[in-house]
Amino acid sequence: DTEVTQTPKHLVMGMTNKKSLKCEQHMGHRAMYWYKQKAKKPPELMFVYSYEKLSINESVPSRFSPECPNSSLLNLHLHALQPEDSALYLCASSQGRTWTEAFFGQGTRLTVV
Amino acid sequence: DAKTTQPNSMESNEEEPVHLPCNHSTISGTDYIHWYRQLPSQGPEYVIHGLTSNVNNRMASLAIAEDRKSSTLILHRATLRDAAVYYCIREWGGSEKLVFGKGTKLTVNP
Numbered sequence: 001d002t003e004v005t006q007t008p009k010h011l012v013m014g015m016t017n018k019k020s021l022k023c024e025q026h027m028g029h030r031a032m033y034w035y036k037q038k039a040k041k042p043p044e045l046m047f048v049y050s051y052e053k054l055s056i057n058e059s060v061p062s063r064f065s066p067e068c069p070n071s072s073l074l075n076l077h078l079h080a081l082q083p084e085d086s087a088l089y090l091c092a093s094s095q096g097r098t099w100t101e102a103f104f105g106q107g108t109r110l111t112v113v
Numbered sequence: 114d115a116k117t118t119q120p121n122s123m124e125s126n127e128e129e130p131v132h133l134p135c136n137h138s139t140i141s142g143t144d145y146i147h148w149y150r151q152l153p154s155q156g157p158e159y160v161i162h163g164l165t166s167n168v169n170n171r172m173a174s175l176a177i178a179e180d181r182k183s184s185t186l187i188l189h190r191a192t193l194r195d196a197a198v199y200y201c202i203r204e205w206g207g208s209e210k211l212v213f214g215k216g217t218k219l220t221v222n223p
Binding site: 004031033042043044045048050055056090092101102103104105106107 | 213214
């Protein structure tokens, strides 16, 4: 199983809502990542978890809150988002600290209204 | 700052080889070069990576210049399914950061 599964595929939320994005992998990978991608732009790194601990936060606003409950699961909790936060949110995983081969999910298309 | 430079777009014809260049003139000795591609409406997909020597796999070949300041991704026979944005990424000395540059949009003509 070389899949990274992201749910939901699409999400529409209001600016006062609280929602969560979920990412799951069963490859035994110990590093997991959140990226944000706006239309026609490259993915931008948001967070990195290594061995279930947050190791990199790329100065992401606190309205985005990551969580890694176990080595297979990564969540991104969303609260009080702005319309400009609308984007494709990608999750990825890799074996560990070195990027040999990272696997990406298909992403969650988020629209904030 | 991705610190890699790629052409914005390239075109190829089906079944012809494609050479996608990448400049990484400030690369240090321990930085790997990775290539990923992103097909429309999909997440990025690993293509190949290397450090100093040329590398081959079932998808592509990676030719790294002797001074390591540039590299070229080679698709030996382009197909319509290879139409994608190709990202050349410099891994920063074993760090956990994989920072995407702007990428090259490859169009494959039938």
